[in-house]
Amino acid sequence: MSLVVAKFGGTSVACHYSMVRCAQIVINSPMTRLVVVSASSGVTNCLVELTQSNINDQQRQTLLTEIAKIQYGICDGLSRRAEVLSNIDVILSRIAELSDALVLNRSKALMDELLATGEQCSALLFAAVLREQGANAQAFDVRQVLRTDNHFGRAEPQIAFIADLAQTQLAPLLQSQVIVTQGFVGADVDGNTTTLGRGGSDYSAALLAEALQASAVEIWTDVAGIYTTDPRLAPNARPLKEISFNEAAEMATFGAKVLHPATILPAVRQQINVFVGSSKAPEEGGTWIRHQTEDSPVFRAVTLRKDQTLLNLHSLQMLHTQGFLAETFATLAKHKISVDLITTSEVNVSLTLDKTGSDSSGQGLLTEALLADLSEHCRVKVEDQLALVAIIGNKIASTAGICARVFNVLVDFNVRMICQGASPHNLCVLVSAADASAVVQALHSDLFE
Ligand code: ADP
Ligand code: ASP
Numbered sequence: 001m002s003l004v005v006a007k008f009g010g011t012s013v014a015c016h017y018s019m020v021r022c023a024q025i026v027i028n029s030p031m032t033r034l035v036v037v038s039a040s041s042g043v044t045n046c047l048v049e050l051t052q053s054n055i056n057d058q059q060r061q062t063l064l065t066e067i068a069k070i071q072y073g074i075c076d077g078l079s080r081r082a083e084v085l086s087n088i089d090v091i092l093s094r095i096a097e098l099s100d101a102l103v104l105n106r107s108k109a110l111m112d113e114l115l116a117t118g119e120q121c122s123a124l125l126f127a128a129v130l131r132e133q134g135a136n137a138q139a140f141d142v143r144q145v146l147r148t149d150n151h152f153g154r155a156e157p158q159i160a161f162i163a164d165l166a167q168t169q170l171a172p173l174l175q176s177q178v179i180v181t182q183g184f185v186g187a188d189v190d191g192n193t194t195t196l197g198r199g200g201s202d203y204s205a206a207l208l209a210e211a212l213q214a215s216a217v218e219i220w221t222d223v224a225g226i227y228t229t230d231p232r233l234a235p236n237a238r239p240l241k242e243i244s245f246n247e248a249a250e251m252a253t254f255g256a257k258v259l260h261p262a263t264i265l266p267a268v269r270q271q272i273n274v275f276v277g278s279s280k281a282p283e284e285g286g287t288w289i290r291h292q293t294e295d296s297p298v299f300r301a302v303t304l305r306k307d308q309t310l311l312n313l314h315s316l317q318m319l320h321t322q323g324f325l326a327e328t329f330a331t332l333a334k335h336k337i338s339v340d341l342i343t344t345s346e347v348n349v350s351l352t353l354d355k356t357g358s359d360s361s362g363q364g365l366l367t368e369a370l371l372a373d374l375s376e377h378c379r380v381k382v383e384d385q386l387a388l389v390a391i392i393g394n395k396i397a398s399t400a401g402i403c404a405r406v407f408n409v410l411v412d413f414n415v416r417m418i419c420q421g422a423s424p425h426n427l428c429v430l431v432s433a434a435d436a437s438a439v440v441q442a443l444h445s446d447l448f449e
């Protein structure tokens with residue numbers, strides 16, 4: 001069966017009106033049999049706040065009221081409201097219970113159960129909107145198929161199990177119905193709810209598309225595709241017609257929020273084309289991400305990743321000896337941190353930690369425990385208020401004149417760290433957070449305008 005998986009992000013399912021617009025996109029495309037939804041805009045942020053230890057009773061009540069307002073607001077738009085209202089009430093009561101329970105027990109498993117409720121509401125509501133618009137649609141609990149490990153807050157999907165479970169539990173339902181399921185959410189082998197990290201619904205859509213051997217994944221969002229840079233940062237940014245898997249993966253990794261960084265992995269494994277478009281203006285078209293594109297320009301896009309932390313590790317042990325980097329990487333691996341950018345000198349190693357690598361409840365990577373472990377074999381200095389700007393393209397490492405052009409643009413800015421050469425697709429500079437937007441704008445203007 002040729003099948004398309006469509007994912008709708010938070011702004012696309014923010015209210016009843018937006019959901020109706022998305023339902024039309026699904027109905028107009030008979031190949032779209034599986035719909036993956038995010039929580040309605042704002043809901044996950046409220047749930048994350050409910051997981052924080054420093055909120056008081058009054059703040060908790062305000063957050064619960066805000067979530068209920070968004071979900072009931074969508075119910076109110078439904079003509080057959082009663083159909084889903086009792087289910088939404090059950091979830092809202094569970095949210096209150098879980099936030100109470102977290103006061104006494106700050107368990108990561110409970111946090112994930114709480115964080116997953118936003119997507120549970122929107123799957124029920126979106127299925128109801130689809131039915132109202134004439135489609136034969138049903139909500140489906142993704143925890144039946146999206147098996148992960150139990151690393152709560154940033155769970156790792158288990159691809160072989162997902163393929164098996166999706167083929168047996170989900171594929172038969174898709175023959176006769178449009179199925180609406182939750183992004184961002186999974187379950188471990190014992191059935192405990194897990195989450196994939198912030199923005200993880202894109203990843204869920206790609207994982208399910210891989211498991212079902214879909215022909216395409218559509219990511220419907222609030223912009224008409226992937227742009228030469230974030231259109232919020234540079235008004236002259238322009239949408240790209242197509243980009244390669246490699247370019248898209250680099251863009252997502254280096255901060256283009258329009259795609260979760262892991263989204264491209266399943267697509268590459270199964271060679272599934274990915275479309276990114278605006279649910280508000282589907283007629284504008286969007287960007288196709290494919291294995292091969294017609295052209296491979298040296299400069300494709302500029303990305304920005306905010307909230308970067310630089311760790312500077314100093315040790316005399318490094319001088320003419322071996323093993324220091326191995327020890328450092330082992331410590332980082334123990335704390336489940338994948339090394340991001342890295343530069344080394346004779347007695348120093350500098351590496352960046354990326355906040356997008358933090359877990360669903362926003363807990364940072366830089367924990368006391370990590371610092372203590374690193375301090376056992378070196379002196380650690382932490383710098384924050386940094387941002388990473390990446391130029392994404394092709395043959396960057398083998399084309400003469402690129403660095404000269406880039407550094408000419410950056411002449412007025414202090415560059416804290418540079419990384420180039422590991423990949424043919426990027427050149428990265430670490431700059432102060434205060435300069436970040438200006439650096440992106442200057443580069444975009446020189447390279448693309
Ligand atoms: P959703 O809720 O649909 O998942 P996100 O907010 O996660 O949407 O991602 C969409 C946003 O990504 C856009 O509003 C835009 O500001 C941002 N963005 C960052 N870089 C880019 C880029 N290169 N092209 C398009 N959008 C980008
Ligand atoms: N709702 C989750 C978040 O806001 C997942 C997603 O939207 O992709 O991070």
Ligand code: MG
Nearest residue numbers: 009199257258
């Ligand atoms: Mg997103």
